[in-house]
Amino acid sequence: MQEYVTTNVRLEKSLLKALKLKALEEEKSMGAVLRELVVRGLGLGKSPASLRKKKRKNTGENPFAEIAGLFESGVPDGGVNHDEALYGLSKK
Numbered sequence: 001m002q003e004y005v006t007t008n009v010r011l012e013k014s015l016l017k018a019l020k021l022k023a024l025e026e027e028k029s030m031g032a033v034l035r036e037l038v039v040r041g042l043g044l045g046k047s048p049a050s051l052r053k054k055k056r057k058n059t060g061e062n063p064f065a066e067i068a069g070l071f072e073s074g075v076p077d078g079g080v081n082h083d084e085a086l087y088g089l090s091k092k
Contacts, residue, residue, distance in 0.1 A: 014070075014072075018070055019034060
């Protein structure tokens, strides 16, 4: 059995809404959906829940591709200057 710890994550309201909708669509808890996204995003392999599912072929697609573009950040050049937008770091 997997051992879990509780943590606190701050999400933008729009991201939380998308997470809730995804959880409802998949009939899972938000925690389960978030754990699966983190596991895939970090390239750690399959989560315990996904091992119980049918095996899917690795298509090489980005696991976050389906949520790309769902949110508006207000940062016009975030794709280019993402470090500055996320961490306040400026290019030197």
